[in-house]
Amino acid sequence: MDKTINQKAWFLVLPVFLVVAFSAILPLMTVVNYSMQDTFGNNQFFWNGVGWFKELLDPSSDLGSRFFASLWRNLFFSGVILAIEVPLGILVALSMPREGWQVAACLVTLALPLLIPWNVVGTIWQIFGRPDIGLLGYVLNGIGIDYNYVSNEFDAWATVIVMDVWHWTSLVALLCYAGLKSIPDAYYQAAQIDGASRWAVFTAIQLPKMNRVLLIAVLLRFMDSFMIYTEPFVVTGGGPGNSTTFVSIELVKIALGQFDLGKAAALSLVYNLIILIVCWIFYTVMTNAGTERREKQGVA
Amino acid sequence: MARIDLVDLAHSYNGTDPESYALKPVTMTWRQGGAYALLGPSGCGKTTLLNLISGIVTPSRGKILFDGVDITPLSTQKRNIAQVFQFPVIYDTMTVGQNLAFPLKNRGVPRSEIDARVAEIARLLDLTPYLGRKATRLTADAKQKISLGRGLVRSDVAAVLFDEPLTVIDPELKWQLRSKLKALHRDLDLTMIYVTHDQTEALTFADTVVVMHDGRVVQSGTPAELFDKPAHTFVGYFIGSPGMNIVPAEVRGREARIDGHTIMLERGYDHLPAGAKIEIGVRPEFVEVASPAPGLLSANIERIDDLGRIQFARVRVGDVKFAAKVPAGFSSPSGAAGLRFDPAHVHVYADSRLVEGVA
Numbered sequence: 001m002d003k004t005i006n007q008k009a010w011f012l013v014l015p016v017f018l019v020v021a022f023s024a025i026l027p028l029m030t031v032v033n034y035s036m037q038d039t040f041g042n043n044q045f046f047w048n049g050v051g052w053f054k055e056l057l058d059p060s061s062d063l064g065s066r067f068f069a070s071l072w073r074n075l076f077f078s079g080v081i082l083a084i085e086v087p088l089g090i091l092v093a094l095s096m097p098r099e100g101w102q103v104a105a106c107l108v109t110l111a112l113p114l115l116i117p118w119n120v121v122g123t124i125w126q127i128f129g130r131p132d133i134g135l136l137g138y139v140l141n142g143i144g145i146d147y148n149y150v151s152n153e154f155d156a157w158a159t160v161i162v163m164d165v166w167h168w169t170s171l172v173a174l175l176c177y178a179g180l181k182s183i184p185d186a187y188y189q190a191a192q193i194d195g196a197s198r199w200a201v202f203t204a205i206q207l208p209k210m211n212r213v214l215l216i217a218v219l220l221r222f223m224d225s226f227m228i229y230t231e232p233f234v235v236t237g238g239g240p241g242n243s244t245t246f247v248s249i250e251l252v253k254i255a256l257g258q259f260d261l262g263k264a265a266a267l268s269l270v271y272n273l274i275i276l277i278v279c280w281i282f283y284t285v286m287t288n289a290g291t292e293r294r295e296k297q298g299v300a
Numbered sequence: 301m302a303r304i305d306l307v308d309l310a311h312s313y314n315g316t317d318p319e320s321y322a323l324k325p326v327t328m329t330w331r332q333g334g335a336y337a338l339l340g341p342s343g344c345g346k347t348t349l350l351n352l353i354s355g356i357v358t359p360s361r362g363k364i365l366f367d368g369v370d371i372t373p374l375s376t377q378k379r380n381i382a383q384v385f386q387f388p389v390i391y392d393t394m395t396v397g398q399n400l401a402f403p404l405k406n407r408g409v410p411r412s413e414i415d416a417r418v419a420e421i422a423r424l425l426d427l428t429p430y431l432g433r434k435a436t437r438l439t440a441d442a443k444q445k446i447s448l449g450r451g452l453v454r455s456d457v458a459a460v461l462f463d464e465p466l467t468v469i470d471p472e473l474k475w476q477l478r479s480k481l482k483a484l485h486r487d488l489d490l491t492m493i494y495v496t497h498d499q500t501e502a503l504t505f506a507d508t509v510v511v512m513h514d515g516r517v518v519q520s521g522t523p524a525e526l527f528d529k530p531a532h533t534f535v536g537y538f539i540g541s542p543g544m545n546i547v548p549a550e551v552r553g554r555e556a557r558i559d560g561h562t563i564m565l566e567r568g569y570d571h572l573p574a575g576a577k578i579e580i581g582v583r584p585e586f587v588e589v590a591s592p593a594p595g596l597l598s599a600n601i602e603r604i605d606d607l608g609r610i611q612f613a614r615v616r617v618g619d620v621k622f623a624a625k626v627p628a629g630f631s632s633p634s635g636a637a638g639l640r641f642d643p644a645h646v647h648v649y650a651d652s653r654l655v656e657g658v659a
Contacts, residue, residue, distance in 0.1 A: 189356050190383070192356065193403070195403060208391075
């Protein structure tokens with residue numbers, strides 16, 4: 001109870017407070033400020049209250065319809081790439097060698113796509129897929145498949161999805177591989193003794209031991225794909241039409257294309273909120289899985 | 301259930317140089333229904349031997365026969381063997397009951413038979429109240445009991461192998477589990493092979509203890525045999541606490557000379573190999589300190605260890621150290637003492653191996 005009280009200690013927090021204020025709080029407040037106003041240029045602003053938010057969340061309005069269309073599109077995209085990348089990543093991790101020089105070779109090869117900047121990935125695929133000079137586009141058309149990501153919606157989607165799978169499956173695979181490596185040999189030996197089939201080893205040992213890293217992989221991939229901008233923007237520019245316009249692309253169109261700062265600010269805030277909520281859900285699930293395990297240790 | 305024969309079995313993890321063998325060639329037979337312990341310090345090759353029998357490791361040379369049938373090339377799954385590891389292996393997503401049923405389910409045993417067998421093993425291991433619970437919710441020793449249970453649940457196994465299974469268990473529970481295993485051995489009529497570096501564990505569990513040292517089987521016998529007549533100096537000092545006194549000596553006929561003093565031996569040793577390092581070995585239980593007297597080996601007492609039931613004196617004869625029993629009521633304020641040997645229990649070793657004397 002003999003705590004020394006020295007109010008000067010608050011000064012120690014001051015640097016952090018200043019840094020956070022300038023880097024996060026002030027910019028965020030600017031956005032909040034914009035989201036409540038309308039402007040017609042000349043730096044003249046008019047108070048609009050929650051008008052933009054009402055419009056944004058009303059699917060019958062122009063802003064609302066564009067927001068929801070891009071939101072569903074984006075969620076669908078995230079769902080598709082998760083459904084492909086997670087099983088594929090597990091499969092890659094399972095088929096990787098467990099020792100020898102091949103491990104290093106595999107790890108380096110897998111890490112390569114992760115090291116390429118997003119816009120370069122976009123450029124690579126943009127050229128790769130072109131029907132006139134791109135290897136992929138030219139070959140596909142050559143064997144009689146009518147492929148053109150500029151004019152065909154399905155082709156555009158396929159290109160963007162394959163590109164994302166190419167870019168990010170490695171991340172899932174590397175995380176899963178780390179999870180697999182941490183399983184002691186005794187588990188595999190015990191499974192052998194118990195006469196377990198390959199499938200039983202997977203479901204009874206490998207999958208349960210990987211569930212933590214898988215959760216992290218799903219979180220990272222969901223977040224990244226939900227915020228995706230550069231790659232589809234470089235490849236398709238959001239087209240054809242609006243077919244590959246994801247939320248962040250829509251946001252940039254509104255903010256910089258139309259210079260509707262108020263609408264863009266409102267959209268940013270809602271977008272941010274969705275991401276925060278999803279993060280929070282994941283965080284809760286993950287920590288719950290952790291405490292459940294700790295509780296289990298205590299019982300009996 | 302089977303008799304297990306090891307024929308010239310050896311294994312090396314690296315290279316073919318016989319000196320680098322983790323397990324040097326061994327030929328021996330494990331009786332059906334026996335309780336065996338493989339005893340030795342860490343790195344002596346006992347786990348290697350166990351893994352060879354279960355098929356986790358393929359031998360560099362030699363054969364393993366189950367009931368006379370060569371099973372060396374067979375995989376672990378086809379060998380019909382059960383093994384329990386040092387650390388508990390639990391299938392996280394399953395309940396205790398599903399864990400126990402797993403080895404049977406994988407082998408396509410009918411449902412009713414699985415249930416009966418799981419219920420029996422759970423009863424024997426006191427796991428019945430936990431059968432419906434998730435196995436991850438349990439403590440380390442309960443988990444190890446499940447591992448033991450999975451090892452014991454199959455009734456048709458050739459043998460159950462235990463690789464230091466009680467390492468993670470509290471000392472108190474160790475006794476319980478060990479006696480439980482012993483009881484299970486009687487009830488289930490299984491051949492059990494138990495690897496340990498703890499002599500108490502080995503001697504209390506097994507009918508036959510196989511002592512390994514540096515990749516070699518140095519002696520295999522009942523606990524009494526290992527105690528009374530160690531075949532190798534290593535067995536002498538590894539088993540027993542304190543270990544056997546092993547001292548260099550000159551042996552001629554029925555006499556051994558240590559530090560200029562002559563000890564009479566019960567048997568004659570006229571044909572000792574020339575050039576070999578000759579030692580005599582005698583357990584502290586068969587050497588007694590007494591007041592210095594002519595005819596006794598004179599020694600200096602350095603300290604006396606009181607083990608409760610019995611006292612052992614640490615004494616020095618010239619450069620040689622001895623442990624010797626202290627009879628009740630003995631005291632020697634000056635530290636000077638004489639050592640009296642029981643000739644029947646003095647053994648002679650040539651290059652660390654026991655030499656049989658001629659009566």
